[in-house]
Amino acid sequence: MAERLTIAIDGPAGSGKSTVARRVAAMLGFLYLDSGAMYRAVALKALQHRIPLDNDDRLVNLTAETHIQLKASTAEQEAAGFKNRVFLDGREVTEEIRTGEVAQAASRLATIAGVRRVLVAEQQRAGEGGGVVMEGRDIGTVVFPNAELKIFLDATPETRAQRRWKEHQEKGESMTLLEVLQEVRQRDKRDRERKVSPLVRAKDAVLVDNTAMGIEETARLIVFLANERVPAGTEKQN
Numbered sequence: 001m002a003e004r005l006t007i008a009i010d011g012p013a014g015s016g017k018s019t020v021a022r023r024v025a026a027m028l029g030f031l032y033l034d035s036g037a038m039y040r041a042v043a044l045k046a047l048q049h050r051i052p053l054d055n056d057d058r059l060v061n062l063t064a065e066t067h068i069q070l071k072a073s074t075a076e077q078e079a080a081g082f083k084n085r086v087f088l089d090g091r092e093v094t095e096e097i098r099t100g101e102v103a104q105a106a107s108r109l110a111t112i113a114g115v116r117r118v119l120v121a122e123q124q125r126a127g128e129g130g131g132v133v134m135e136g137r138d139i140g141t142v143v144f145p146n147a148e149l150k151i152f153l154d155a156t157p158e159t160r161a162q163r164r165w166k167e168h169q170e171k172g173e174s175m176t177l178l179e180v181l182q183e184v185r186q187r188d189k190r191d192r193e194r195k196v197s198p199l200v201r202a203k204d205a206v207l208v209d210n211t212a213m214g215i216e217e218t219a220r221l222i223v224f225l226a227n228e229r230v231p232a233g234t235e236k237q238n
C-alpha cells in the first residue's frame with residue numbers, strides 16, 4: 001500500500017499537475033499541496049504593494065514576513081477548478097492568484113534564491129511526515145529529493161496552452177490562444193533557464209507525457225506506481 005508516501009509531481013505550466021495531483025491525493029487519501037500557489041500568493045502581495053519585481057532585497061523581505069496557508073477546497077471551489085484554498089496573511093486569495101499577471105510575476109519572483117529559500121522551508125514543513133502529494137517545479141529535485149515517487153508530468157506546449165485557454169474561456173476572459181501560448185512559453189523558458197532550482201526532471205523521476213491522456217487515466221497510472229513503492233525506512237518490514 002502507498003501509506004504515508006511522499007509523491008512529488010513536477011512539470012511545466014498546463015501539464016496537468018494540479019488536476020492530476022489533486023485526483024491522486026483523493027484516490028490515496030493523501031494531503032494535496034500546490035507549491036506554485038505559494039509563489040503566486042507572494043507575487044500578488046508584491047503587485048498590491050507595488051514592489052518593483054527587480055528589487056530582490058525587498059522581495060525577499062516581503063516573502064519572509066508573509067504568512068501563507070494552504071487548505072482543502074470546498075466542494076464548490078473544487079467544482080470551479082480551485083484545488084487548494086489559499087490564504088495570504090489570513091485573507092483568502094484562492095481566485096485572485098489565478099490571473100496571467102500574477103503567474104508572470106510569480107515566475108519572476110521564483111528566480112530569486114532568497115525567496116525560494118523561505119518558501120521551500122515552508123513546503124518542507126507542510127509536507128513533513130509524508131502521506132502527501134506536492135506539485136510544482138522543484139519538488140523532486142529540491143523540496144523532497146528523497147520522495148519515494150517522483151513524476152515529471154509533461155505535454156506539448158500547444159496542448160498545455162490549449163488547456164489553459166479553455167479555462168480562461170470558461171471564466172469569460174478574453175485572451176486569445178496565441179496570447180496564452182506566448183505566456184506559457186515565456187514562463188517555461190524562465191522556469192527552465194533560471195540559475196536557482198530550474199525546472200528539470202530529477203534523474204529518478206518517471207516521465208509521464210499526458211498530451212494524449214485524460215486526467216483519470218494519468219491519475220490511475222500514478223496511483224499504480226505509488227502502490228508499488230514502499231515508504232522510506234520500512235523496506236525491511238515488507
Ligand code: CDP
Pocket residue numbers: 011012013014015016017018019020163164167210213214215218
Ligand atoms: O497545474 P498545471 O498548470 O500543470 O495544470 P492544471 O491546472 O492541472 O491543468 C490545466 C488544465 O488542463 C485543467 O483545466 C485540466 O482539467 C486540463 N487537463 C486535461 O484536460 N487533461 C489532462 N490530462 C490534464 C489536465
Ligand code: CDP
Pocket residue numbers: 012013014015017018035036037039040103106107108110135136137138139187191
Ligand atoms: O499552474 P501553473 O503550472 O501555471 O503555475 P504554478 O504551479 O501556479 O506556478 C507559478 C509559477 O511559480 C511558475 O511559473 C514558477 O515560476 C513558480 N514555481 C516555482 O518556481 N517552483 C515551484 N515549486 C512552483 C512554482
